[in-house]
Amino acid sequence: xxxxxxxxxxxxxxxxxxxxxxxxxxxxxxxxxxxxxxxxxxxxxxxxxxxxxxxxxxxxxxxxxxxxxxxxxxxxxxxxxxxxxxxxxxxxxxxxxxxxxxxxxxxxxxxxxxxxxxxxxxxxxxxxxxxxxxxxxxxxxxxxxxxxxxxxxxxxxx
Numbered sequence: 001x002x003x004x005x006x007x008x009x010x011x012x013x014x015x016x017x018x019x020x021x022x023x024x025x026x027x028x029x030x031x032x033x034x035x036x037x038x039x040x041x042x043x044x045x046x047x048x049x050x051x052x053x054x055x056x057x058x059x060x061x062x063x064x065x066x067x068x069x070x071x072x073x074x075x076x077x078x079x080x081x082x083x084x085x086x087x088x089x090x091x092x093x094x095x096x097x098x099x100x101x102x103x104x105x106x107x108x109x110x111x112x113x114x115x116x117x118x119x120x121x122x123x124x125x126x127x128x129x130x131x132x133x134x135x136x137x138x139x140x141x142x143x144x145x146x147x148x149x150x151x152x153x154x155x156x157x158x
Contacts, residue, residue, distance in 0.1 A: 022084065022112070026086050027060070031131070032131070054074075058074070064090075072093055078110065086111045087111075089107075115128050127143075
């Protein structure tokens with residue numbers, strides 16, 4: 001096995017050190033969702049989202065019950081421009097004729113450890129979901145509406 005250069009080791013250490021901050025940001029994202037969904041006016045808006053436990057055993061994953069069915073939110077890390085970022089990918093899971101679960105990705109967002117997020121994985125950071133940001137409830141509301149739109153785009157056509 002070839003030896004890794006010192007600069008590669010420094011880079012690996014820096015990337016690994018940033019992972020903990022991304023886990024904290026993932027927890028903050030779920031907390032922001034819960035805060036918005038627990039507000040009295042969220043249920044009267046007709047969106048009917050509920051945070052539920054994920055079908056996976058990963059603590060940073062979660063599920064959302066929506067008017068269009070259940071969505072799984074899966075957390076992982078990605079490198080973009082040599083920077084480690086958090087990613088939530090949102091999937092619908094349906095059973096096929098054999099009973100086997102089939103997952104389809106409907107959307108994904110990226111975020112950094114400062115809770116800055118993208119609306120898509122190719123885009124720049126455009127919104128925040130941190131508890132210190134006064135726009136967080138509005139941005140989470142926009143996020144939920146965009147998720148509904150993405151789900152509706154994937155609905156079967158008759």
